[in-house]
Amino acid sequence: MGCIQIPRGIKICLIVTAILIAALAVVVLVLSLTILKPKQPKISTKSVTLEYIKWVPFPFHLNVTLGIVVSVDNPNYGSFKYDNSTAYITYRGVAAADAPIEHDTIPARGSHEISTTVVVIVDSLTSSPYFWADFTSGCMNFTSSTTLHGKATVFKFLKKKVTTYSTCDLSVYIQAQNVISVCHSKVKY
The missing domain is CATH 2.60.40 (Immunoglobulin-like)
Known part of the structure; x- marks a missing residue:
């Protein structure tokens, strides 16, 4: 038995999805530490x-x-x-x-x-x-x-x-x- 080959299109889709999720996580982290961080009235x-x-x-x-x-x-x-x-x-x-x-x-x-x-x-x-x-x-x-x-x-x-x-x-x-x-x-x- 050999390894299952993942088609190139799906590999690209998974990589792009992982990059988008990582970018979204960074954006949420930056917003929560800057703009959305509670400030003293x-x-x-x-x-x-x-x-x-x-x-x-x-x-x-x-x-x-x-x-x-x-x-x-x-x-x-x-x-x-x-x-x-x-x-x-x-x-x-x-x-x-x-x-x-x-x-x-x-x-x-x-x-x-x-x-x-x-x-x-x-x-x-x-x-x-x-x-x-x-x-x-x-x-x-x-x-x-x-x-x-x-x-x-x-x-x-x-x-x-x-x-x-x-x-x-x-x-x-x-x-x-x-x-x-x-x-x-x-x-x-």
Whole structure:
């Protein structure tokens, strides 16, 4: 018995098919490592306004209402649809307020603004040993943290669960009635 001879046309077809599959694998690998590689969104506080402040010295009572607008720039080629969430505000590790964030979608390679209002009732924070020193200095430092759970979608059929974490350091200047903030974010896929 001899070896089975494969016709030359089939050999060429198999070689061309193998080359095409290898080229397709290289293209998919390059795309997944470059264009489709998830990138960190850029989260920046567009504005934090002191909408309302009420201070009664005796008996001590202080309420602060902050209007927060956060801009999220999505550099990815996929949109991000997130669920309802909550933003938490803390003062030196003590819970000071929370605010709801409604579900929405951030478009691919687009920008999106998230706005909310936070009412901080400072009365419960007076037990902190730092409160009176911060209050009399005219600057109170808060931290906001938000976690958004959702799905990133690329080409309308590739879907992946994504969680974004954002923290902002907020300095509330009582006399000037303004706020300065610095935000940081990260994404977990």
